[in-house]
Amino acid sequence: MFFLQDPPPDTSGYMIAGYIIAFFVMGIYVASLIIRWRNLNQDQQLLEELETERHKK
Amino acid sequence: MEKKPTALLVLDIVSLILLAASTYFALVFAPTEAVMGAVQRVFYFHVATAWVGMLGFIAAGVSGIVYLRTQNTKWDIIEFAAVEISLVFFFIAILLGSIWARPIWNTWWTWDPRLTTAAVTELIYIAYFMLRQGLEDPDRRARFGAVYTLVGAVSVPITFMAIRLFRTIHPVVIGNGDPNASGGFSMSGDMKVAFFFALFAFTVIFIDLFWNRIRLGRLQEKVEQLKLNISQ
Amino acid sequence: MTLQTSTTRQPIQSNFGKAVWAVVQKDLSAELRSRELLSAMLVFSLLVILIFNFALELDIQTRRSVTAGVLWATFAFAGTLGLNRSMAIEKDRGCLDGLLLTPVDRSAIYFGKVISNFAFMLIVEAFILPIYSVLYAINLFQPGLLLVILLGSIGYTAVGTLLSAMSVQTRTRDVMLPILLFPVVIPILIAAVKASGGYLTGAEFSEIAPWLNLLVVYDVIFTSLAFMVFDYVVEE
Numbered sequence: 001m002f003f004l005q006d007p008p009p010d011t012s013g014y015m016i017a018g019y020i021i022a023f024f025v026m027g028i029y030v031a032s033l034i035i036r037w038r039n040l041n042q043d044q045q046l047l048e049e050l051e052t053e054r055h056k057k
Numbered sequence: 058m059e060k061k062p063t064a065l066l067v068l069d070i071v072s073l074i075l076l077a078a079s080t081y082f083a084l085v086f087a088p089t090e091a092v093m094g095a096v097q098r099v100f101y102f103h104v105a106t107a108w109v110g111m112l113g114f115i116a117a118g119v120s121g122i123v124y125l126r127t128q129n130t131k132w133d134i135i136e137f138a139a140v141e142i143s144l145v146f147f148f149i150a151i152l153l154g155s156i157w158a159r160p161i162w163n164t165w166w167t168w169d170p171r172l173t174t175a176a177v178t179e180l181i182y183i184a185y186f187m188l189r190q191g192l193e194d195p196d197r198r199a200r201f202g203a204v205y206t207l208v209g210a211v212s213v214p215i216t217f218m219a220i221r222l223f224r225t226i227h228p229v230v231i232g233n234g235d236p237n238a239s240g241g242f243s244m245s246g247d248m249k250v251a252f253f254f255a256l257f258a259f260t261v262i263f264i265d266l267f268w269n270r271i272r273l274g275r276l277q278e279k280v281e282q283l284k285l286n287i288s289q
Numbered sequence: 290m291t292l293q294t295s296t297t298r299q300p301i302q303s304n305f306g307k308a309v310w311a312v313v314q315k316d317l318s319a320e321l322r323s324r325e326l327l328s329a330m331l332v333f334s335l336l337v338i339l340i341f342n343f344a345l346e347l348d349i350q351t352r353r354s355v356t357a358g359v360l361w362a363t364f365a366f367a368g369t370l371g372l373n374r375s376m377a378i379e380k381d382r383g384c385l386d387g388l389l390l391t392p393v394d395r396s397a398i399y400f401g402k403v404i405s406n407f408a409f410m411l412i413v414e415a416f417i418l419p420i421y422s423v424l425y426a427i428n429l430f431q432p433g434l435l436l437v438i439l440l441g442s443i444g445y446t447a448v449g450t451l452l453s454a455m456s457v458q459t460r461t462r463d464v465m466l467p468i469l470l471f472p473v474v475i476p477i478l479i480a481a482v483k484a485s486g487g488y489l490t491g492a493e494f495s496e497i498a499p500w501l502n503l504l505v506v507y508d509v510i511f512t513s514l515a516f517m518v519f520d521y522v523v524e525e
Contacts, residue, residue: 008089011096011160018099018156019080022106022149029145033269040276047283054287125521180472187468191459200521201455205469208448211514212473219476219503223483 059276065268072265075258079105079251087251090242097242099157101251105259107150107175112263113143114178118210121203133199134274136206137189142266144182147175170224174217181209195281308393312401315384316375317408326374330413334367338421352425357485360421360429361441361478364414368442369467371409372449375402376457389523399450399519403512407446414438433488433497440504441481444511448474451515454522480504 083101090097120136123129154172155165166172185205192198244252320326341359345351379385379402388398418438422429449470456465484500486492 008091008094009160011094014156014160015084015095015098018096018153019084019102021152021156022102025145025149025152030266033266033273037273037276040273040280043280044276044283047280047287050287051283125518177472177475184468184472187461188455188459188465191461191465193460197458200524201458204451204455204518204521207518208451208473208511208514211510212476215476215503215507215510216479219479222499222503223479 059272061272065265065272068261068265068268072258072262075261079255079258082251082254087248088245090248092242093161096157096160099153101255103150103153103157104252105255106146106153107171108256109259109263110143110147110150110175110178112260113139113141113146113267114210114213116267117143117206121206121210124199124203125207130199130278131275133202134278135271136203138267138270138274140182140185140206142263142270144179146263147179147182151175151179168220168224170217170221173220174213177216178209178213181205181213185209305394305397308391308397309401309404312388312398313404313408316402316405319378320405320409326371326378326409327412329374330367330371330409331416333370334363334413334417335420337363337366338417338424342424349426353427353489354486356421356425356427356429356489357482360417360485361482363417364410364438364442365445365471365474365478367413367417368410368445368449369470371413372406372446372453372470373457373463373466375406375409376450376453377462380457385523395520395523396516398523399454399516402454403446403450403515406450407442410442410446411439414442427489429489431488434485437481437484437488437501437504440501440508441477444477444504444508445474447508447512447515451519451522454519476503476507480507 079101083098087098087101089095116139117136120132120139124132124136151172154167154169154175158167159165185202188205189198189202192201338359341362345355345359379388385398389395418429421427449466452469452473453466456462456469459465480500480503484497484504487497487500
């Protein structure tokens with residue numbers, strides 16, 4: 001009876017959805033880290049400029 | 058502008074490579090499971106992301122305790138980073154668990170102890186962020202954050218045990234599936250390779266993200282300090 | 290036995306005990322006069338029971354199986370109300386700051402608040418039980434059930450008092466407490482509902498025992514934890 005086993009069901013749609021979601025969420029998170037880093041760097045530069053201008057006065 | 062340490066750059070690249078490799082192992086190398094088909098492959102990332110969530114959870118709890126004892130803000134930064142990463146990865150794990158459950162048990166949610174506990178942990182994390190947001194004083198923010206992290210860290214394992222006890226006494230019949238099936242399947246050798254490689258890869262990814270996030274937190278602290286200086 | 294005056298050299302324990310008792314007395318006597326907390330909690334509980342009655346239109350049989358759940362949902366919501374008001378009163382009237390100026394261990398304040406919050410919760414529960422019994426024709430005055438209510442309320446107020454001390458200092462105040470409290474108090478709710486349900490349906494003690502165990506463990510762990518960290522929550 002062994003050779004009469006059904007092939008595994010085709011659940012590949014779910015698998016693809018799963019991997020897409022996993023990569024998507026991870027990607028969004030990394031993107032948020034990059035964006036936040038850039039924003040903070042800009043803030044830091046701006047604030048340091050203001051600081052040096054204040055000291056000049 | 059602080060330059061990224063070379064070690065971290067290397068780690069970034071290594072993490073990406075490991076992620077790609079792990080995907081290959083899970084999607085190509087591992088054999089297709091006989092009963093569930095392709096969707097079983099989701100399991101490798103499901104467990105690996107849950108594992109990262111756990112690492113973050115523990116890191117948060119430990120940092121909370123250390124912050125309370127040392128009052129050194131670097132531990133607060135570490136704690137916040139750990140909670141954030143854990144939140145993201147438990148979220149992925151929960152989604153993957155849901156996707157895995159759907160074709161197998163014909164339901165989007167199983168009140169499985171691990172999945173449910175992960176969901177409760179997510180609620181605790183969200184509460185944590187809301188608590189911090191509602192406080193003006195940074196010192197209070199850090200202290201309360203640490204206290205709540207501690208409360209959460211202690212309550213989550215107890216929650217897990219309670220739900221498990223609940224489930225052993227009352228197995229829940231889910232959809233058309235066998236109520237006693239826990240989605241179990243025996244892993245062949247190749248599957249084990251994919252499984253453990255995923256765990257390894259995601260541990261490295263965790264360390265990489267953690268380090269990056271802590272750096273971000275330090276920069277944030279610097280900027281806030283600069284803002285305070287300017288306003289004086 | 291010494292002849293020293295009472296202002297010098299008192300053993301630390303009696304100072305602690307006195308401080309705890311002072312806090313409890315303050316809360317209880319204030320409440321006795323105004324009764325604002327208890328009446329709010331009571332009315333709210335009755336409304337919740339009413340809502341559940343319409344939300345879960347049930348026959349007598351099914352009602353018995355949900356009684357435990359409805360009771361504990363009611364206690365949880367009413368409890369939040371009490372905890373919120375109790376801490377808000379402290380903060381608004383500046384009592385908290387006054388208490389903090391006294392040279393006594395912060396944990397005495399914690400225990401004092403827990404005891405008074407616990408007392409308020411018990412009083413409300415004592416009112417709810419007969420009302421519920423009458424409305425639903427179920428006898429709720431069983432020793433087992435009363436024990437569960439006791440144990441559950443202890444854990445709930447132990448954690449709730451700690452968290453309310455934090456939430457009262459946030460911008461969103463009242464809304465913050467349930468968000469913080471409910472996820473963390475889930476083990477109590479699970480165990481209390483299972484144990485209460487067990488007693489109401491006359492289950493074997495061996496089935497109820499693990500839930501009682503869980504309640505006791507939770508109570509012990511969280512009371513000690515809250516006691517240890519309360520300092521961090523009230524320091525300036």
